[in-house]
Amino acid sequence: MLALGLAPGRARRAIEMVIGIALGIAIGDLIIGAIGTGAIQVGLVVLLAMTTAVVLSARPTIIAQAGTSAVLVATVQSGGGGLVPSRLVDALVGGSVGIAVLVIAPRNPLVLARHAATPAFRGVANALDEIAEALGNHDLDAITTSLDHARNLDGLVARLRESLGVAGETTVLAPTRWNERGHVGRYVEASAHLELAVRNIRVLARAGVRAVELEPSIPAGIVDSIRGLATAVRGLEHELDHGGRHQEIRDTVLAAAKGATDAFSAESGFAVDVLIGQVRSIAADLLRAAGDDQATAVGSVREAGGERGSTPRPPEPSGLELELETEI
DSSP: OHHHHHOTTOHHHHHHHHHHHHHHHHHHHHHHHHHOOSHHHHHHHHHHHHHHHHHTTOOHHHHHHHHHHHHHHHHSOOOOOSSSOHHHHHHHHHHHHHHHHHHHSOOOHHHHHHHHHHHHHHHHHHHHHHHHHHHHHTOHHHHHHHHHHHHTHHHHHHHHHHHHHHHHHHHHHOGGGGGGHHHHHHHHHHHHHHHHHHHHHHHHHHHHHHHHHHOSOOOHHHHHHHHHHHHHHHHHHHHHHHOOOHHHHHHHHHHHHHHHHHTOOTTSOHHHHHHHHHHHHHHHHHHHHTTOOHHHHHHHHHHHTTOOTTOOOOOOOSHHHHHHHTTO
16 A cells, blocks of 8 residues: 555555565565575665665665565564465555555546646746836836745745646556546646746746846836736636637737737837846747647737838847847
């Protein structure tokens, strides 16, 4: 049952633990049965068990469990006997039952996905709203605080990624959850692009600090566009769960991209231009999260900005983005 207790829903990790435990017990019983017990024997058993695991190119979990189990075998007397050590049989049977439970009675993968997605998507939307509010008020303290909050989004995204890994594994191993593969896969695809959007939001917040420090005002169109992106993120969470809002999300994202592009002016400062570029980058990320491919997403953002012929185009983030990212 150790596999169940330490790795709920993670079959690979559970299997690794069972293999490691079985390997440690088998080597421990074999060596201790031949040379007896003692401090030297304990060290030898652990060395052989872990070395065998390394030679077999085992993962760290297997190596650690092999060493731990070998110590227990070398220090705890067993009442079992016979050709096949009872402790090895107990470990294999117990581990097999634990893994079977993960397959036969798994946790609901969609519940896992939703519970992790809700704080992640809402955190991203709130961060965008916070940045927009700070820029609209031209408040340096507020935009600096929003940068700190944007940095904290990584933890939410990491937890989402981990939960989706468990959910995806469950839909592969558990026959009762096979029909949910497509739904969970949609969450996985969207979360990958949400993670890219989070990186761009950090850059947006850092650029916002620069803009508030250097510019006398921030165009209202940029502020409204960032709020529009926040609305789209909230809609995306609903779309992943219930569907039916794909076109609405696209329209909201493209309106945000257009609003930011329209705010571009030859007289605007470089810091404002960077904000525009970041809004457009986040817009493309959200279109990808909504299901568009790369070419469609980028093309749609450019078309929304009216980029035809010799129409001036606001700069896309490139070298400056890298410069800002080093400070984040």
